[in-house]
Amino acid sequence: MDQDLALPLPQKLANQLREGLIGGAFTPGQRLSEQALCDELDVSRNTLREAFRLLTKEGLLEHKANRGVFVTTPSIAAVIDIYRVRRMLECPALAHAYPNHPAAARMRAAVQSARAARQRLDWREVGSANMRFHTAIVELADSERLSGFYAQVSAELRLAFFLLDDPELLHAPYVDMNEAIISLLEQGRPAAAAASLETYLNQSERTILAALARRAAA
């Protein structure tokens, strides 16, 4: 998927660590020891630290002076902020999209993947496909920088998902909503699609905030 071979080592490292982070290999709040990771990944401390800076800038890690780096624990405020961003990026992108945009095909493909995964109860893949769906929505806007920013924000959101432990509740209900959204766009009704998307985002935000609040209470 990546032609990582050409990339400098710290970036490869950062990509590898990011995969682990959004894949749930580490738990939020966990401290990442330089020594331990250097040994495990077989790179020097300097190289690892450069990768840490990258991921810190993306919001996936937090750096506390003289104490080390920690996996970000998404706060309620962070989730609220992320959903505000999502509404501001995704809804206009969809509202102004034209149905033949290549990203629309990616939206459709993501929905089909999600349906198939749901049928075999593979909630992990349902979540991934859902993310591809929304990434494609932002790509409708045809802005390299916007897409890059969205990738960053959604990676941070994934961290929040791993705080919760009911992936079915988290992703399953949204497959059909995505289906409806892409269908509306394909029918040339982008405004209606955007309205559905906003409903989706509000509902999703509430679900996650509620789950997060329950977790904080416990």
Added chain:
Amino acid sequence: MDQDLALPLPQKLANQLREGLIGGAFTPGQRLSEQALCDELDVSRNTLREAFRLLTKEGLLEHKANRGVFVTTPSIAAVIDIYRVRRMLECPALAHAYPNHPAAARMRAAVQSARAARQRLDWREVGSANMRFHTAIVELADSERLSGFYAQVSAELRLAFFLLDDPELLHAPYVDMNEAIISLLEQGRPAAAAASLETYLNQSERTILAALARRAAA
């Protein structure tokens, strides 16, 4: 302005370099020698390289493998992309703003600075004040992440400004437009303000693209 004393050295370095970059201390396309900057700034290569990574991720520097880092030369495509982003962030932020938002006061203050600077023909400060004005617009949206992203994008845009050499043409005409925009917002007419802003952005984009095209031809 910054409490840089507490920040780790690479970040302080990055801030310092960023100031230089958006202040025009380097010219786009210029190569930054590690050795030379290490000597000049009195830091080690490792530390400098960490700062480079940060700025590369922000789009201010470009990293070519085994060849070093170069000051980004903004392309026509980059400028178009940046203005697309600006329209998508600034216009909705302004349209949904309420006039008593603290950021509105910052908009007003920026306009006053710009007027004063224009009177004494200090185009550099006019440009800075103009940037503060638009930063404040994004802050109306109350999103930490959005503001951070905008800071990054506008830093990149500043690079493009330094490619041009007529700061008066670039900034002077917009002081009055900004004045009109904040006045509309203060009068409780955010929709009209947003419409004016869109006009502003379109006009500004055309000016810069034209200047950039002239420069490319020469």
Added chain:
DNA sequence: CAAAATAAAATTGTTGAACAATGTTGACGG
């Protein structure tokens, strides 16, 4: 003389070790 091939120099990429500064742990005494 021009162009290609080659050798030399300079630069970046990565590592490892060193030491200072800061944080953490645990024993000790009140």
Added chain:
DNA sequence: CCGTCAACATTGTTCAACAATTTTATTTTG
């Protein structure tokens, strides 16, 4: 039980070294 202080571990930063690559200079060749 709580605070103090020393021992320990970890991070922050620098330095030196070497491999890999690019740039420059030189030589060879047509």
